[in-house]
Amino acid sequence: MYGSISKVIRLGKQTKVKKSWVERFMSIFILIIIMLAVYGVVYWNETSRFPVLGEEDTKVFYVTALMWEYYPTEIRVLEGDNVIIHLTSIDVPHGFYLEAWNITSNVSPNQTETIEFTADKVGKFEFYCIFYCGIGHEDMRAYVVVEEKG
Amino acid sequence: MEQPYKRRNLLKNKLLKRIILSRNLQPIATLLAFAPFIFVAVTGIIGISSGAKNFSVVFTWILWSVLLALLLVPFLGRSWCFLCPIVWPGELIQRKLWKRFGSSKLMNLRWPKILQNVWLQIFIFIFFGIWMVVLVTQPFVTAIAVIMLITGATVTFILFPRRSFCRYLCPPGLFIGLYSAYSPIEVRVKDRNICLTPTSEGGCEKECYSGSENGYGCPWFEFPQNMVSNIDCGLCTECFKTCPRDNIALNARPFGAELKSESMRRKPDEAWRALILLAFPLVYTAVLFGPWAWIKSWGDLLLYTNSVGMVQHFFYIILIIDIVLGIIPGLHLLASMGSKLLSGTKDISTKRLFVNYAYAYIPLGLMLWVGFNFSLLMIEWSYIPVVLSDPFGAGWNLLGTTHLPWMPIALPIPIAEVAFALSGVLLSLKVGYNSLIAIYPNRKQAVRALIPFAILTTAIAIVYVWFYI
Amino acid sequence: MLLVLIVIGIAVGTVGMGLAAAQQQDSYVKQFTLKAFRFGFEPARLVVNQGDIVVITIESVDAIHGFYIEDYEVRQDFITPGSPETVSFVADRMGMFRIHCSTICGSLHPFMMAQLEVQPNLRFIGSFFVISGLSVSFIAYVWMRKED
Numbered sequence: 034m035y036g037s038i039s040k041v042i043r044l045g046k047q048t049k050v051k052k053s054w055v056e057r058f059m060s061i062f063i064l065i066i067i068m069l070a071v072y073g074v075v076y077w078n079e080t081s082r083f084p085v086l087g088e089e090d091t092k093v094f095y096v097t098a099l100m101w102e103y104y105p106t107e108i109r110v111l112e113g114d115n116v117i118i119h120l121t122s123i124d125v126p127h128g129f130y131l132e133a134w135n136i137t138s139n140v141s142p143n144q145t146e147t148i149e150f151t152a153d154k155v156g157k158f159e160f161y162c163i164f165y166c167g168i169g170h171e172d173m174r175a176y177v178v179v180e181e182k183g
Numbered sequence: 184m185e186q187p188y189k190r191r192n193l194l195k196n197k198l199l200k201r202i203i204l205s206r207n208l209q210p211i212a213t214l215l216a217f218a219p220f221i222f223v224a225v226t227g228i229i230g231i232s233s234g235a236k237n238f239s240v241v242f243t244w245i246l247w248s249v250l251l252a253l254l255l256v257p258f259l260g261r262s263w264c265f266l267c268p269i270v271w272p273g274e275l276i277q278r279k280l281w282k283r284f285g286s287s288k289l290m291n292l293r294w295p296k297i298l299q300n301v302w303l304q305i306f307i308f309i310f311f312g313i314w315m316v317v318l319v320t321q322p323f324v325t326a327i328a329v330i331m332l333i334t335g336a337t338v339t340f341i342l343f344p345r346r347s348f349c350r351y352l353c354p355p356g357l358f359i360g361l362y363s364a365y366s367p368i369e370v371r372v373k374d375r376n377i378c379l380t381p382t383s384e385g386g387c388e389k390e391c392y393s394g395s396e397n398g399y400g401c402p403w404f405e406f407p408q409n410m411v412s413n414i415d416c417g418l419c420t421e422c423f424k425t426c427p428r429d430n431i432a433l434n435a436r437p438f439g440a441e442l443k444s445e446s447m448r449r450k451p452d453e454a455w456r457a458l459i460l461l462a463f464p465l466v467y468t469a470v471l472f473g474p475w476a477w478i479k480s481w482g483d484l485l486l487y488t489n490s491v492g493m494v495q496h497f498f499y500i501i502l503i504i505d506i507v508l509g510i511i512p513g514l515h516l517l518a519s520m521g522s523k524l525l526s527g528t529k530d531i532s533t534k535r536l537f538v539n540y541a542y543a544y545i546p547l548g549l550m551l552w553v554g555f556n557f558s559l560l561m562i563e564w565s566y567i568p569v570v571l572s573d574p575f576g577a578g579w580n581l582l583g584t585t586h587l588p589w590m591p592i593a594l595p596i597p598i599a600e601v602a603f604a605l606s607g608v609l610l611s612l613k614v615g616y617n618s619l620i621a622i623y624p625n626r627k628q629a630v631r632a633l634i635p636f637a638i639l640t641t642a643i644a645i646v647y648v649w650f651y652i
Numbered sequence: 653m654l655l656v657l658i659v660i661g662i663a664v665g666t667v668g669m670g671l672a673a674a675q676q677q678d679s680y681v682k683q684f685t686l687k688a689f690r691f692g693f694e695p696a697r698l699v700v701n702q703g704d705i706v707v708i709t710i711e712s713v714d715a716i717h718g719f720y721i722e723d724y725e726v727r728q729d730f731i732t733p734g735s736p737e738t739v740s741f742v743a744d745r746m747g748m749f750r751i752h753c754s755t756i757c758g759s760l761h762p763f764m765m766a767q768l769e770v771q772p773n774l775r776f777i778g779s780f781f782v783i784s785g786l787s788v789s790f791i792a793y794v795w796m797r798k799e800d
Contacts, residue, residue: 055210060275070221099236120578124233
């Protein structure tokens with residue numbers, strides 16, 4: 034018994050464990066998951082969109098209105114893009130007014146409104162809430178940023 | 184070392200044995216747990232800032248932690264640790280280093296003797312527990328907490344051997360480990376005499392601890408031959424695979440059986456662990472479910488109203504620390520002193536009573552945690568299907584359930600909470616009585632000593648129930 | 653065993669007397685003006701007697717809030733600042749009933765709470781006696797047990 038205990042205390046070279054195939058490729062699986070996650074986060078930061086397959090010139094955005102902000106706060110497109118915004122609210126009715134293209138909309142919590150326009154101007158354009166939703170209503174705004182192509 | 188209670192070896196079932204002894208089970212289960220937690224980090228970072236509509240908050244605090252407290256821990260002990268995903272990046276690196284350098288740690292670092300207890304783990308848990316208000320309502324904070332845990336675990340696994348992180352640092356582990364003592368399953372050797380056979384007479388070479396080609400040596404530094412408690416056994420199933428005599432069993436046993444046996448050593452750090460884990464569901468109930476809006480806003484670090492400043496937030500921190508580290512342990516100390524007085528004997532010190540009896544709070548604390556999580560689930564469950572359809576809060580509708588209204592199921596809560604409190608008190612008194620009987624020679628002395636603790640136990644249960652009924 | 657019966661007897665007796673007393677009270681109309689703000693209600697505890705007709709006017713101070721009472725299932729969503737809403741019901745059941753906000757109004761929305769207490773709170777008083785009775789009975793039981 035004492036012989037085996039001294040063997041235990043010696044944490045030296047261990048026998049190699051016969052791993053199953055899932056274990057062998059664990060690092061690969063974990064790396065894949067982490068890389069997908071990082072890709073998603075970086076893509077979002079660059080474009081405020083989720084990776085969606087579609088036409089090159091049409092960009093689809095999901096915008097949520099809540100008390101008292103829009104998510105995401107910035108929509109980035111290139112000049113000439115066809116922009117589609119699916120607008121929804123998670124709490125109370127909100128408004129949407131995009132002055133540069135004169136688009137008005139209201140959205141209630143269980144609805145989605147679809148807004149479409151072509152980004153023919155370059156610059157940073159504001160849209161804000163026009164349906165009273167509480168004391169933060171005045172500050173509720175976000176931006177459409179149109180960048181030059183190329 | 185004998186723990187005389189009824190046990191049944193579940194591994195006698197051939198199918199269960201094959202599943203548990205398969206080396207594929209743990210990696211697959213871990214991957215299935217890893218994906219949602221990484222998704223928690225992603226949705227927390229880039230998703231909507233409203234917690235109730237973000238997968239990050241809803242999955243972690245309404246699905247996962249509730250599942251943990253209501254099902255996994257009370258019935259399956261430390262089973263979460265079996266598939267815990269946050270340690271896998273670290274454990275994989277550690278095992279690769281093991282293969283290459285023949286050692287499971289870099290730079291020959293040993294976990295410091297002075298930290299081979301749960302004091303540090305208690306402080307880390309309190310740190311997370313104090314900021315519960317922002318942790319459970321802000322997706323970004325939840326995401327950062329998950330990333331911090333994964334990073335901390337990875338670094339610890341690289342520097343220190345085996346699952347030092349899990350044993351000495353992990354915050355959920357503080358809860359999971361302690362209450363696994365109450366669960367109805369356990370890992371124990373079948374026949375200790377087989378373990379004690381010397382190698383010269385055909386005995387084993389303690390592969391359960393040192394590993395063999397069939398599996399790793401116990402990552403939790405547990406020695407099955409001497410195990411009398413579940414608290415530090417992570418149910419990783421390695422020992423079933425390595426034991427050359429097939430002498431280790433996965434037993435079903437009565438709830439809390441190990442708490443009633445005398446062979447469990449009662450340690451001061453674990454006593455405080457039991458006290459703090461008893462205090463927290465009370466604190467969570469009072470702060471989150473109580474009518475005092477000022478406590479909530481003082482605890483809300485990301486301040487929304489201008490009237491609350493750092494001074495108030497600091498006061499909130501002091502208040503929580505006071506209740507958790509001061510009031511509850513202080514009351515327990517008073518009860519210990521009263522107990523010593525009532526028992527009429529000077530032989531048993533107050534400190535010994537303090538440490539021994541604290542273990543009796545394990546069933547009570549568990550029932551309060553179960554009660555708190557039950558109430559949370561009944562009121563907020565309807566956010567789960569919403570968030571599965573729209574994890575980022577962006578307006579998706581993957582499963583068609585994004586626009587589900589809030590549907591609380593409040594009717595069963597009051598009676599359930601009383602039931603949890605009652606069972607907590609009864610089970611706690613039973614364990615407490617057994618603890619006192621073991622140290623007092625005279626039964627009447629033990630019963631007299633029980634009285635102050637019974638008063639404290641009852642008072643805590645009644646205060647808890649006040650918030651629900 | 654005897655002690656358990658005594659304790660249960662006390663609990664039942666209290667509940668019975670309370671019920672009898674409650675029946676004899678007159679019903680009043682209790683009016684409350686409740687302010688809903690991020691993230692609580694003011695006043696946070698509404699105390700009424702059993703049988704009262706409760707009328708609550710809820711005013712939102714900042715964001716749009718909701719109002720929901722557990723068990724009574726009284727619910728009013730979308731209370732906008734500037735347009736208070738009124739709910740009314742008869743408080744026929746005794747106990748403490750939590751009040752929640754039912755419209756997502758911000759980060760602490762799930763924990764925005766108040767309490768409605770319908771007196772006498774026999775649910776709590778009964779629980780108090782049952783839990784205490786359990787402890788007392790347990791101590792009596794282990795004291796009087798012959799074997800070990």
